[in-house]
Amino acid sequence: MPLKLEANFFEPGQRYWRAYTPGDDFYEALIETHRGLSDEQSALLNAKLILLLANHIGDISVLREAMAIARQDV
Amino acid sequence: MAGTYTYPRYAYLTPPERHDGAARRHPVVVVGAGPVGLAAAIDLAQAGVAVVLLDDDDTVSFGSRGVCYAKRTLEILDRLAVGADCVAKGVSWNVGRTFFREHEVYHFNLLPQPDHQRPGMINLQQYYLEEYLIKRARQLPTLDLRFRNKVVALQPGDDGVRLQVSTPDGLYTLAADWLIAADGARSTIRQLMNLEMEGQVFLDRFLIADVVMKADFPRERWFWFDPPFHRGQSVLLHRQADNVYRIDFQLGWQADPEEEKKPEKVTARIRAMLGDEREFALEWVSVYTFQCRRMKQFRHGRVLFVGDAAHQVSPFGARGANSGIQDTDNLCWKLRLVLDGQAPDSLLDTYSDERVLAADENILNSTRSTDFITPKSPVSLTFRNATLALAREHAFARALVNSGRLSVPAFLTESRLNTADSADFAGAMVPGAALDDAPLRVNGADGWLLDHTGGHFQALLYVLDASALDAAQTAECKQLGEATPPLEVVVVSPKNGIAAGGLRVFADCAGRYAERYDARDGTVYLIRPDQHVAGRWRSFDANRLRTALARASGHF
Numbered sequence: 140m141p142l143k144l145e146a147n148f149f150e151p152g153q154r155y156w157r158a159y160t161p162g163d164d165f166y167e168a169l170i171e172t173h174r175g176l177s178d179e180q181s182a183l184l185n186a187k188l189i190l191l192l193a194n195h196i197g198d199i200s201v202l203r204e205a206m207a208i209a210r211q212d213v
Numbered sequence: 214m215a216g217t218y219t220y221p222r223y224a225y226l227t228p229p230e231r232h233d234g235a236a237r238r239h240p241v242v243v244v245g246a247g248p249v250g251l252a253a254a255i256d257l258a259q260a261g262v263a264v265v266l267l268d269d270d271d272t273v274s275f276g277s278r279g280v281c282y283a284k285r286t287l288e289i290l291d292r293l294a295v296g297a298d299c300v301a302k303g304v305s306w307n308v309g310r311t312f313f314r315e316h317e318v319y320h321f322n323l324l325p326q327p328d329h330q331r332p333g334m335i336n337l338q339q340y341y342l343e344e345y346l347i348k349r350a351r352q353l354p355t356l357d358l359r360f361r362n363k364v365v366a367l368q369p370g371d372d373g374v375r376l377q378v379s380t381p382d383g384l385y386t387l388a389a390d391w392l393i394a395a396d397g398a399r400s401t402i403r404q405l406m407n408l409e410m411e412g413q414v415f416l417d418r419f420l421i422a423d424v425v426m427k428a429d430f431p432r433e434r435w436f437w438f439d440p441p442f443h444r445g446q447s448v449l450l451h452r453q454a455d456n457v458y459r460i461d462f463q464l465g466w467q468a469d470p471e472e473e474k475k476p477e478k479v480t481a482r483i484r485a486m487l488g489d490e491r492e493f494a495l496e497w498v499s500v501y502t503f504q505c506r507r508m509k510q511f512r513h514g515r516v517l518f519v520g521d522a523a524h525q526v527s528p529f530g531a532r533g534a535n536s537g538i539q540d541t542d543n544l545c546w547k548l549r550l551v552l553d554g555q556a557p558d559s560l561l562d563t564y565s566d567e568r569v570l571a572a573d574e575n576i577l578n579s580t581r582s583t584d585f586i587t588p589k590s591p592v593s594l595t596f597r598n599a600t601l602a603l604a605r606e607h608a609f610a611r612a613l614v615n616s617g618r619l620s621v622p623a624f625l626t627e628s629r630l631n632t633a634d635s636a637d638f639a640g641a642m643v644p645g646a647a648l649d650d651a652p653l654r655v656n657g658a659d660g661w662l663l664d665h666t667g668g669h670f671q672a673l674l675y676v677l678d679a680s681a682l683d684a685a686q687t688a689e690c691k692q693l694g695e696a697t698p699p700l701e702v703v704v705v706s707p708k709n710g711i712a713a714g715g716l717r718v719f720a721d722c723a724g725r726y727a728e729r730y731d732a733r734d735g736t737v738y739l740i741r742p743d744q745h746v747a748g749r750w751r752s753f754d755a756n757r758l759r760t761a762l763a764r765a766s767g768h769f
């Protein structure tokens with residue numbers, strides 16, 4: 140399966156009335172995870188998060204695609 | 214500074230209590246003639262309730278405050294007979310564009326569907342909104358609007374409230390069965406009752422400037438993250454009436470407000486933004502900070518809090534006055550039923566329940582926007598900029614860009630007044646939803662669903678052929694008009710037709726009603742006086758409707 144680039148956030152059992160809500164739910168949780176951490180701690184958290192999610196995705200071809208997009212214009 | 218607007222001065226009149234010294238008792242007193250108090254007083258007075266509206270000032274909102282009024286608010290203002298004035302004077306828009314540094318990354322359309330009477334949003338200076346509301350208020354014989362009447366003390370009781378009011382002629386006392394506190398963010402009533410507000414103050418400052426210029430910016434909302442002309446901060450541009458543009462510059466917490474307000478400093482910022490030598494004149498400059506907070510409950514015995522007195526949000530999303538006006542839409546029909554003895558006074562607790570839920574949604578959304586616009590930590594800024602960088606090309610990231618989630622009505626799906634679905638329906642018109650508009654033909658004239666609903670309970674009965682309704686069914690429908698509170702059954706039909714027994718017929722000429730309400734032959738919706746769905750069924754059953762009507766009017 141190719142890398143999904145359309146909006147894809149949802150939570151099982153939730154009905155959303157506004158299209159932006161699931162994405163905003165995720166984004167808030169992401170920022171909240173970092174609350175109170177130093178920059179160094181945040182960088183470590185981000186690295187752990189990427190490793191966890193990468194393993195969950197598993198398909199290395201998808202991960203390569205994501206890594207290539209992430210690398211652009213950096 | 215330039216002055217495109219002349220502030221009206223409304224005359225102070227000696228109140229009757231000061232003439233004869235007698236304290237009077239009124240069914241409803243509203244404190245505060247801002248947009249929210251005015252909306253409440255008009256809504257009640259239109260229905261014949263005697264209302265006294267007190268305000269400590271004698272003019273409209275001063276300077277630049279509220280700008281954006283949302284579709285749902287306009288629909289409520291239509292019911293208050295000021296919607297047309299606001300739309301005619303305001304700048305209607307649906308498209309918002311977001312820029313990151315030099316490039317546009319994203320745009321949204323608030324109203325992608327056709328066939329709605331009102332636009333997604335209008336921009337209009339708050340003083341015009343208040344001027345139109347005051348004009349309307351003064352047409353209503355049972356509305357007693359008193360300027361320069363300041364509430365200074367109050368005594369809440371079990372069956373009413375006593376107020377001390379200060380005027381240029383001195384103090385007087387007045388009693389109210391019910392008090393609506395619409396006296397703004399620094400509410401005197403709230404303080405006199407020692408009630409708290411809980412929430413969050415944001416450590417940021419924004420400069421707002423109203424600028425008069427001839428410019429050809431389109432009728433859109435433009436938002437910049439980190440633009441070349443204001444590095445590291447955000448900027449928001451709105452076109453208002455009279456060629457007045459409102460510009461909000463984020464300054465950061467460290468900025469010195471007095472320094473930033475200096476005309477030469479503001480002019481330089483605007484010059485950099487425009488990037489050319491065109492002429493403009495400053496009309497208003499101020500620096501503001503904001504908070505997101507609310508009272509725990511909006512009802513305290515005989516005192517009902519509405520608008521900024523009850524809750525405050527950050528301006529991103531324009532949810533302040535918009536949500537306050539929606540408070541009054543929720544409250545006034547309930548108060549009216551209680552005053553008329555058609556509902557128990559516990560119905561007013563559902564005002565608090567429903568609008569606390571809406572306030573939480575508004576606070577949540579405006580807090581999220583604020584956190585995105587003004588990141589609080591380096592990692593948060595990195596995520597924000599990464600999202601914006603990806604947004605140019607990738608749809609998923611565009612959906613995460615948050616430059617303000619603009620005011621929309623809350624879905625009151627958890628309300629005790631709803632009757633749960635017992636059949637399957639597609640679409641969003643669930644119990645608790647505010648009605649979607651649809652074009653209709655009524656008595657041969659083109660109109661809109663939202664112009665023909667509201668004010669009282671209605672059941673919308675969809676049938677393929679209105680003339681095929683049998684006499685027994687029509688009689689049952691008519692009988693519901695005698696219920697407490699009365700329920701008007703209206704026939705909605707794809708064909709122009711005449712229903713027996715004098716029932717009104719709405720012709721769904723464009724088919725939008727059937728589409729938006731997933732209506733089939735026999736589908737019935739029960740509609741609250743504030744144009745929210747209370748229940749819906751696939752067939753007509755008068756007893757079931759009576760039960761749902763009782764529930765929706767607080768007889769649990």
Ligand SMILES: Cc1cc2nc3c(=O)[nH]c(=O)nc-3n(C[C@H](O)[C@H](O)[C@H](O)COP(=O)(O)OP(=O)(O)OC[C@H]3O[C@@H](n4cnc5c(N)ncnc54)[C@H](O)[C@@H]3O)c2cc1C
Nearest residue numbers: 245247248249269279280281364397401520521533534535
């Ligand atoms: C920069 C900025 C931008 C904003 N943008 C938007 C926007 O785009 N859209 C939007 O919907 N909202 C916006 N808002 C919010 C909006 O201005 C407020 O939500 C709105 O004014 C609240 O209305 P209100 O009637 O509850 O209170 P107010 O407008 O504050 O009115 C309260 C009234 O009560 C009177 N009063 C106070 N105390 C007493 C007393 N003791 N006795 C008698 N009278 C009294 C006051 O004189 C006043 O007239 C913005 C606000 C700011 C600051």
